[in-house]
Every structure is written in structure tokens, then in C-alpha cells.
Amino acid sequence: MFEQGMTRLHELMIVLYAASILFYFIDFLQQNRKANKIAFWLLAIVWILQTIFLFLYMFRTGRFPVLTIFEGFYFYAWVLITLSLSLNRLLRMDFTVFFTNILGFAFMAIHTFMPFQLQSETMAEKLVSELLLIHIVMAILSYGAFSLSFIFSMLYLLQYHLLKRKKWSQRLWRIGDLEKLEKMSYILNGIGVPILVLSLILGLQWKFIKLPNVTLYDPKILGSFILLIVYSVFLYLKVRKGMYGKNLAFINVLAFLIILINFFLLSRLSTFHFWYM
Known part of the structure; x- marks a missing residue:
């Protein structure tokens, strides 16, 4: 029932x-x-x-x-x-x-x-751990921030395209101005990166405690660190190099594609997340 x-x-x-x-x-x-x-x-x-x-x-x-x-x-x-x-x-x-x-x-x-x-559920029940729980929740929260940042970058590229082609319409104004879209994308990535860092620290700590035999070259671990590096490069280019505009938006879109690969493909190839499939 x-x-x-x-x-x-x-x-x-x-x-x-x-x-x-x-x-x-x-x-x-x-x-x-x-x-x-x-x-x-x-x-x-x-x-x-x-x-x-x-x-x-x-x-x-x-x-x-x-x-x-x-x-x-x-x-x-x-x-x-x-x-x-x-x-x-x-x-x-x-x-x-x-x-x-x-x-x-x-x-x-x-x-x-x-x-x-059912097998995944049964295995998950055996692996209940506050450390693991916080690691996964924080990883998903960071993915949520990165996803919204991706949406803002896509809207930036759409707005840029409409402005370049001089497509003046009410839809153009409702999308939002380019500066605001870029700023929100940057802020969300700025929120997502430290959350992802904390998630990776907790995940590695859990690995050393529960799964000491799993190599650090595991696809999921490598994919997560590549993801962190890409988004850190995004922030570095924005803050230190002063990059802005279409090129930065494209980098953000490509970074989100890495999230999808990490989430869908590498999770299944991983021995670290062997219950998460």
C-alpha cells in the first residue's frame, strides 16, 4: 500500500x-x-x-x-x-x-x-556512513550550482547571438543582459568549486578508511579532479586574467559536458563507486 x-x-x-x-x-x-x-x-x-x-x-x-x-x-x-x-x-x-x-x-x-x-540498494544499506553521506550530498549540490551556471552561459550565448544578428524583440530583454548572465554564471561556479573541493576531501577520506585497496587512478576519482581543475581554470581566467564574454561561456559549457561524462560514464567504470550504479 x-x-x-x-x-x-x-x-x-x-x-x-x-x-x-x-x-x-x-x-x-x-x-x-x-x-x-x-x-x-x-x-x-x-x-x-x-x-x-x-x-x-x-x-x-x-x-x-x-x-x-x-x-x-x-x-x-x-x-x-x-x-x-x-x-x-x-x-x-x-x-x-x-x-x-x-x-x-x-x-x-x-x-x-x-x-x-535491489542489489544496489542492499549494498548501499551496508555502506551507510555519515562521511559518505555528506560527501555525496555536497557533490550533488556542487553539480546543481554548476548546472545553473551552465544554463546562464547558454542564455549568454543565445543573447549574444540575438544581439549580433540584431534580433530586437521582447524575448531579447527578458533573457537578461549579458553582464548579469555572465556574473551569475561566475558566482555559481564560485559557489560550486569550494563545495566540490570539500566533497572530494571527504570522499578521499572515506576511501582511505573503507576502501584502502581502491587506486587513486580510479576513473571516478580522476574524473572528479579533472572537473575541479577545469572549473578552477574557469575562475582563474575570470578573476586573474580578466577573461569575459563568449569564450568564457564556451569554456563553461564544455566544463558541464565533463560533469555529464563524470556522472553517467565514469561512475559505471569506477570501483570506488561500485555500489552507485
Whole structure:
């Protein structure tokens, strides 16, 4: 009965999430403020339902649900919605919410249709550790910040393209000015990098305690450090070299592609995250 209720709740979330994105798309095409308001409140309802689902899952399992990739996708989607709603209320950047939640919906859909693996769940139960838990949560939070930064860079490139082609329209002004988009991208990466550093420190500490036989040349470990180096280079180019504009936005987009490779491919090749698949 409990599992059936959780399933129905999740199905309702997916439907409302899809409807929210549809209304945001209508607003994107037609500058329809009524559609924008409906989309926002639908997304707020999805966030409430997601939070309820998260707490019910925690009550059912007795732990914070991030120890399998199945759970990680869900928490990542929740982080994206939380950040996008917060930014929308603080900065009123509607298109940021739209593009962010396309990404969030993709992860929710993967979570919904991914076959649940009992072996992974059983292994995760054996590996419950506060150190591991904090490591994973902080890694996902940093990925959430990097994802929003990626969205801002994509909007920067779109705005740059429209300005260069002199496409003057209401949509141009609603995307936001280039300086603001670049600044938000930089701030989010500035938040994400120290969180990722702390996550890697905790992850390595957990590895030396629990998995001393796992090599530091593990694909997941190497991928995470490459990711840290790339985003650190981004910050260095911005702060010390004064780089700005289209080239910096392209670097940020490429950095996000490394996140996807690290998250999807290297996690499966890793012996460090052998339960996380």
C-alpha cells in the first residue's frame, strides 16, 4: 500500500512537471505572463510533492536517499528545482527557470523509468556512513550550482547571438543582459568549486578508511579532479586574467559536458563507486 502511494505521488509529480514546462514554453514563445504564473505555481507544487516524497522515502529507508544513482538522480532534480525557484523569486529571470527545469525534468524522467536494482540498494544499506553521506550530498549540490551556471552561459550565448544578428524583440530583454548572465554564471561556479573541493576531501577520506585497496587512478576519482581543475581554470581566467564574454561561456559549457561524462560514464567504470550504479 505504501509503495503504491509513493508510485502514484511520483506519477503526479511527473505530470505536473511536464505541464509546468509546457506553460513555460508557451511563455517563452509568446511572452504570456499568465502562462508564466501558472507554470511557476505548478513548479512550486512539484517542489512540495518532491519534498514530501523525499521525506517519505527517508522515513521508509531510515537514511538520506543519495547512496545509489537511482536516488542521486532524484535528489539532483530536487536541488535544481529548489535553486531555480529561489532564483526566480530573487532575480525574476523566467527563462533561467525554464531551461533549468528542462534539465531537471530529464533527470526526473530517467529516475522514473530507470529499473530499480535491489542489489544496489542492499549494498548501499551496508555502506551507510555519515562521511559518505555528506560527501555525496555536497557533490550533488556542487553539480546543481554548476548546472545553473551552465544554463546562464547558454542564455549568454543565445543573447549574444540575438544581439549580433540584431534580433530586437521582447524575448531579447527578458533573457537578461549579458553582464548579469555572465556574473551569475561566475558566482555559481564560485559557489560550486569550494563545495566540490570539500566533497572530494571527504570522499578521499572515506576511501582511505573503507576502501584502502581502491587506486587513486580510479576513473571516478580522476574524473572528479579533472572537473575541479577545469572549473578552477574557469575562475582563474575570470578573476586573474580578466577573461569575459563568449569564450568564457564556451569554456563553461564544455566544463558541464565533463560533469555529464563524470556522472553517467565514469561512475559505471569506477570501483570506488561500485555500489552507485
